[in-house]
Amino acid sequence: MSQIRSLAVQGASDTYNAANRAGLGAQVRGLFQNALDSANARDSAGEYLLAGSASLTAPFDAAGAYLGDASVRSVPSDGSLTTGITIAGTALTAASGVDVLPLLDKVATALSTNDMTTLAAAFPDLDTAVKQISTARTHTGSAMNVLDQAASARTVLEQDLQQAISKFVEADTVTAASELAKATQSLEVSRAVSSHIVAMLAPPSA
Numbered sequence: 220m221s222q223i224r225s226l227a228v229q230g231a232s233d234t235y236n237a238a239n240r241a242g243l244g245a246q247v248r249g250l251f252q253n254a255l256d257s258a259n260a261r262d263s264a265g266e267y268l269l270a271g272s273a274s275l276t277a278p279f280d281a282a283g284a285y286l287g288d289a290s291v292r293s294v295p296s297d298g299s300l301t302t303g304i305t306i307a308g309t310a311l312t313a314a315s316g317v318d319v320l321p322l323l324d325k326v327a328t329a330l331s332t333n334d335m336t337t338l339a340a341a342f343p344d345l346d347t348a349v350k351q352i353s354t355a356r357t358h359t360g361s362a363m364n365v366l367d368q369a370a371s372a373r374t375v376l377e378q379d380l381q382q383a384i385s386k387f388v389e390a391d392t393v394t395a396a397s398e399l400a401k402a403t404q405s406l407e408v409s410r411a412v413s414s415h416i417v418a419m420l421a422p423p424s425a
Contacts, residue, residue, distance in 0.1 A: 220352050223247050223323055224345045230330045230338060237333040244331030251323040255279055258311060258320060269308035278308040283320025285312045306359055316351040317344045 229235065230243045259277045260268050270278035271288035278287035289309045311319040322344050329338040 220319070220345070220349045223250050223326060224342075224349060226250075227326050227330070227338060227341065227345060231335070231342075240330045240333050244327050244329075247323065247327040247330055251283070251320070251327055254323060255281075255283055255320055258283075258308065269306060269311070271307040271309070279320055283318070283324055285309065285318075289314070306355060310355040310358070311351070315354070316347045319348045319351060322348055 226243045226247050230240045235243075258269055258279045262268055266274035267276065267278050267287070269287065270276060272290035273287045276286065279285055285308045287308045289307045291307050292305045309315060322341065326338065326341050326345070328334070329341065
């Protein structure tokens with residue numbers, strides 16, 4: 220986004236002619252295609268990263284229009300709270316500022332056709348898009364941090380479970396039987412005491 224804005228600034232200079240701007244337009248068109256390919260990236264399972272819940276369909280069409288939804292996947296965090304761990308493609312649409320990808324296509328076309336009016340009008344949107352991308356990157360960093368924490372917690376849990384399993388499997392039979400007998404005796408004593416207390420608290424019979 221920053222590179223495309225810089226090319227747009229160059230193209231807006233009075234020192235550039237139509238042929239120069241057409242060259243810049245070709246560069247922006249190439250960057251737009253790279254951005255589109257990145258926005259339609261998939262994970263190792265073949266799902267589209269920015270498509271929301273429609274993860275089996277490419278989220279952006281050839282013009283950069285968003286076809287997905289705003290759904291995000293979450294994982295449990297503290298208590299009953301959940302934290303989003305994915306970013307929907309709506310982060311790159313007017314729902315979050317401007318339609319970023321169509322804007323790039325618009326700038327490329329304005330440069331290629333020497334349309335200075337459209338190019339000048341695009342600068343405020345370009346500034347918004349730069350901030351928009353920065354915000355999305357921040358959210359992505361936070362999501363990655365949550366995933367790292369979840370992965371660490373799972374590792375600790377697996378280790379604890381393995382230790383518990385080993386403890387029970389490898390326990391000495393005699394010792395285990397002795398501990399069970401002690402626990403059973405304690406339980407019987409507790410029951411007897413409880414019964415006695417209940418009897419004391421019960422109202423006298425008529």
